[in-house]
Amino acid sequence: MTKLPVSAFIICQNEEAYLGNCIESLAEFSEIIIVDSGSTDGTIALIQSYIEKGWPIRLFHETWRGYAGQKQFALEQCGEPWCFNIDSDERLDAPLRKLLPELVAAPQEIVGWRVARRPYLIGYGYTPEHVQERKNLRLIRKGRGRYDLAQAVHEGIVPDGRVEKAGKGSLLHYRPLIxxxxxxxxxxxxxxxxxxxxxxxxxxxxxxxxxxxxxxxxxxxxxxxxxxxxxxxxxxxxxxxxxxxxxxxxxxxxxxxxxxxxxxxxxxx
Incomplete structure (x- = not known):
């Protein structure tokens, strides 16, 4: 399988129940950066099991810096030309995985892509493809964006250049809380x-x-x-x-x- 020139980066703490399916959806990525801030469940053992299977995971342990600070640290560890922000409870759906090669082949003037997300609803399941949350910047060229550390929550990448919206595909958000x-x-x-x-x-x-x-x-x-x-x-x-x-x-x-x-x-x- 030809790997995409993309580093996925994930911050986590006690995500044993969710992280495995997230990693599985990143099979085409050349690198997976995981920054753990002190898990006490089986998260680290789960990550180590994927490393032992040959998954391109680099694991870091970092004291919590706040959401924006933690993600900025993770972003700085990425080594590929493109960097993809994904949470432990998110997964790439099939249309997005299919579209990714086209996104990373974009002309140089495009520095990032906004991607939709579809939540899992208790009693319903994942929302249909046309029922999406607002598209947020998730895929950024290395060195062309950074997090605003002043944002305490709903942190996002501040791009240095033109950003477009991905026409297809979504992240699937699986955290069905009552x-x-x-x-x-x-x-x-x-x-x-x-x-x-x-x-x-x-x-x-x-x-x-x-x-x-x-x-x-x-x-x-x-x-x-x-x-x-x-x-x-x-x-x-x-x-x-x-x-x-x-x-x-x-x-x-x-x-x-x-x-x-x-x-x-x-x-x-």
Whole structure:
């Protein structure tokens, strides 16, 4: 099998349940960079088993630097002309694997490609090919992009040049969390986002607090097409709206506490 001139890079911690299928989907890649930040389950043993089978994996152990910092470290370890960012719970679908040779043969003025992602929904499975999340920059020429270290969450590569959208194919996101667990994740991410925006001096307004969740829901449900996935799609879109609400509510409360710290004034009421 002819290998593609691409380094996949993955950051992970305790991803034993997901990482194997991610690695399997990278069979055409010349190099796989994995940066572990202290796994205590069977993740390292799993990675070593693939190394022993001859997979082109280079394993690094690095103390957690934050999402952007960790991915920047992983990106810097890549040795191939192209670098592909993929998470442990993602896999390349067949159309994307088929398209990759065309993407890496792009003219020099194209420095990166944005790729769609399709989530796995409990009670439904993977969304159809035309029901995708927003396309994000995942494939970048080496040395033509880096992460914005100021981004605490939803980090992305900042390109140095022209970026295009891949016409076909998707990453498949397999982390089917029940709503109990998913809300905890949205709570964590919204805290990171609110803290980042507060540090940047951003403010929220009542209109944004009220309408941001609605707009988020409408974008996911109608524009992204989650309405096609029944109740499972509705829950996914509503979960996104919860994230949007929590982010704005936390930002508002951080601002409010700065203006007026909490004080028990019951004695004068």
């Amino acid at each position: 709503i109990d667990e998913q809300i905890l994740k949205e709570n964590k991410y919204s805290t990171l986002k609110a803290d980042q925006q507060f540090a940047e001096g951003k403010r929220t307004k009542v209109l944004k607090l009220v309408f941001s969740p609605l707009i988020y829901f409408l974008r996911l449900y109608f524009k992204n097409g989650l309405w096609r996935c029944g109740v499972s799609g509705f829950i996914e879109a509503m979960t996104g709206a919860v994230y949007a609400f929590l982010t704005q509510a936390k930002l508002y409360q951080r601002q409010a506490l700065k203006r007026r710290p909490n004080q028990d004034d019951a004695s004068v009421r």
